[in-house]
Amino acid sequence: MVFTELPYDAAQKAGFARAMFDHIENRTTDLADEVLEVDPRVYSDPELARRERAEIFGHVPILAAHGSELPNPQDFLTVRLPNNEVVLVRQPDGEIRGFVNVCRHRGARLVMDDAGSRRFFSCGYHGWTFAGDGKLRAIAQEQTFGSVDKSCLNLLEVPVEQRHGFVWVVDSAAGDVKIDVAEWLGPELDDALTAFELDAYTCYTTGNFDEDINWKVLMDAFLDGYHITATHANTVAPYFYNNVQDWRQMGRHGRVVSARKSIDKVRDRDPSEVDINRHITIAHFIMPNMSILRQPDHLEVLNFVPAPGKAVGTRMQMRILIREPAVTDEQKARWDKNWNILMAVLRDEDLVVNRALQQAVSNTDLRPLLFGRNEVANQHFHHWLRRALDDPRHWG
Ligand code: FES
């Protein structure tokens, strides 16, 4: 493994080691103040789903892509977001702009490909043509169409910003919405992501998984360090401690440090003398729907995109980001193996449990769901969502 050093000073690294040692020794984990009750209908209520799209996803930056997925001018990607399908287009100056993927004539889906490189986008229905900057260039047989102001028929645009190597979008073309990723992350998380040098990474693989599961069920599954033993007995449980988490709230967002079982080899040592990097994983949870999990030699990025127009449906996206582009067969084999392990864990374990959970919470007779004091990151997520919907001006 090629380890990337942890970007923390010696005192912080010793702090992580001490926190993990103490929790394992005492069979503890970081705790919330009390058990939280959550109405199971948060996973199925259509009205709540509508409000989440309008009041949260229509206002805050969410992950749309990694910059390395569209490296050159004229490269494009189509990305399904909660409110709109968006076409991201790399401009000649390196900026990325995003357009709602709908032809301004009669509403055909303009770009049918997932990705590619094009100077113009020509609609397959009647042949109207738009440039890479969204401008309407040509109306087919314009002399017969009648008089319209072409300058008012450009593609609808959503705010886009590149930061930390990612492409972020606010999923609204309302025009009065701005994007400010640093503000959204807040200074502590923004500094933490800068220290990770995220823009030095490249995206090795992306996978999309369309599931009949509410997006919060899936976000909950990845905030949760309490299910490893029961759900993942046959895969990762031998390598990770269950229910051992160091939680830090970072404004709206949060960070969880977890221990690998390999930490047992160094637990009798002085925390300040241990190379803790190889024995922990660090996950940053970015509200509302993203997680960046730092393994010692790569990053796993997950995001959960509510399917348009329904409560029970999510496109889950998974990415592996690596430091050095994989060129040789040997390098590719190594990352393919990582990907296949992740897929097995996800497909055969997490998704099986969570599909069934989604069906179970559709029963008629239910009582509140319980999030224990140990499920502190999940509690933060549900509290934050409630606050954001109660007062969208502050978003927690
Ligand atoms: S709908 Fe696109 S050209 Fe007619």
Ligand SMILES: [Fe+2]
């Ligand atoms: Fe899991």
